[in-house]
Amino acid sequence: MTVPKPPLRIPSQLLGFFGSAPVTSALTTTIVATIFFTHVIRSTIAWPGLVAILIGLTLCAALSLAARRDELNWQGVLPLTLLLLVGWSAASLTWSEYSRASLTSVLYQLAIAFLAVYVAVARDLIQIVRAFGDVLRVVLVLSLALEILSGLLIDTPISFLGILGNLAGGGPIQGIVGTRNMLGIVAVIAGITFAIELTTRSVPRGVAIGSLIVAGLAFLLTRSPVAAGAAVVVLIASAALIGIRRASAEHRPIIQLAIAAASVVGLFFAYALRARVVDSLNAGGEFEVRYALWQRIIGLTSINPLEGFGWIGTWRTDIAPYFAIDTLNGREPTSALNAFIDVWLQLGIVGLAIFIVFIGLALVRAWIVASNRRAVTHVWPALLLVLIVVTSAAESFALVEIGWFCLVICVVRAAQELSWRRGLRAV
Structure with a gap:
């Protein structure tokens, strides 16, 4: 008769170390630095070195969360839209024709998302x-x-x-x-x-x-014309938030409606005058390259319209259909240069719908919190989400590495502050 082995227990001294405030602070800074230095790390010690660092940080973050599991509030931490988006990306392994590449890409996406969740949960917003x-x-x-x-x-x-x-x-x-x-x-x-x-x-x-x-x-x-356009929108959003935060509580709903209406009108005129907008940003040539790329990709989406080709994140030009997409001015594209079109190509219409709800709901939550909470730090996630949404129209920034990391942090923080599931539990 075999005696069952006792469950593996993490030494209390190890948990105490990883649960301490100095280690949590240092780990947070190290995680943020690693994400922003991914290009440097890949360029110096290649992918194996970056993957090893991410695995080490993931283990450290898991130990830190285990050490602080009783003091952290987990209600509403993981929005359902985030779980749906990551889950649909993982599900694409079942129909992807490049399943091995999809597996590594999904694991990479999950690792960065986990580190972002750790940062959002383990530290206060000002930290x-x-x-x-x-x-x-x-x-x-x-x-x-x-x-x-x-x-x-x-x-x-x-x-x-x-x-x-x-x-x-x-x-x-x-x-x-x-x-x-x-x-x-x-x-x-x-x-x-x-x-x-x-x-x-x-x-x-x-x-x-x-x-x-x-x-x-x-x-x-x-x-950068992309950054210039995004900066203009962020400045307008900042001015709007300042006005809302200074207004009295009874006037804020009216101001919010006026801003929403002005945004819709602004989008309409921006589309109607898009040629002049592109010329004013000195982006004519770059926009033409992007538009030609988008047209090619939209043609490919008809092959797998509902489910897409499978999650890949950053394109790999040695697999289909990415090697078949023409080069851009002699450069091989590594993304669709548009987050929404990129999701459509990789995850189909279903994935695109999830992504739009995911990022849209996060922006609404963060904006409401920033408008009504006294602490000015709540403005930070709202403005970052505005930046991410705007840049998603000209870059696939929101889908990988720095953009994905920032997006998940902002989404989790917004869910912590304004969770409908927490409201249901309170009823």
Whole structure:
């Protein structure tokens, strides 16, 4: 007769270590830094090194959550739309013709989502903003330093990082995140974060102002039309939120309706005057390339309209149908340059519907919380979601790495603050 083995128990000393406040803070900052440095890590120690780091961080985060399981409030933490989207991505393994690639992509997506959930659950919002601020200062300063080295001092591209050395000509610069559009978007995220730090006085005033100047300089040098358009929308959203937050409680619903109506009218005129908008952003050539790519992809969606080809995240040009999509000005596309079209291609109409509900509901939740809660930190998730939604029309930013990480954090924070399931339990 065999004696059953006792269940595996984690030593209390180990749980105590991972559950401590200093370790939680350090782990949060390390996770945020890893996500923003994924391009650098891949470029230096390749995919195996990045995967090993993510596995280690996932294990550490799991131990930290286990140590703090009794003190954390789990009600409404994981929105059903997030579970549906991740679940549909995983389900696509059953019909994907590149199931092995889909499996690795789904696991990669899940790992980053888990780390984002950990950050959102384990830390207060102001602590998350501080972690982002500390990391983004390093990202931007290092990006500018390497651009100065490449463009002015040695006058040679740093090819393995994708830095072209264009600083002497006023840009565009790519920094350490791979492309000018990505650096421009990161600069906008940094601007939002540094502004919250300045408003909340969570860092010295001089540090916050200096950080904003660095973010603005990096933003201008990218010469990114995508980031420029997103920044305009974020500034308008910021002004709207300031007006709503300063209004009295009884006037806020009327102002919200007026803003919603103005947004619909603005979208209508933006579409009607889209040619002039594109020209004003100096994006004519880039938009034409994107539009041609979208037309090709939409033609492919008719092959598997409901379920899509299977989740892949960042495209792999050695598998169908991605190798069949024409190059863009001599470059092989690694995404659809539109999150919604990308989801449509990979997960079909069903996945697209889930994604639209997922990101739309999160934005509404975060906006309501930012409008009604006194703490100014609640503005941070709302503005990040505005940025993510806008950039999703011109980049697949929301689906992988930095964008997916930020999206999940904002979605989870919004669900924590405004969960309909928690409301049902209270009835």
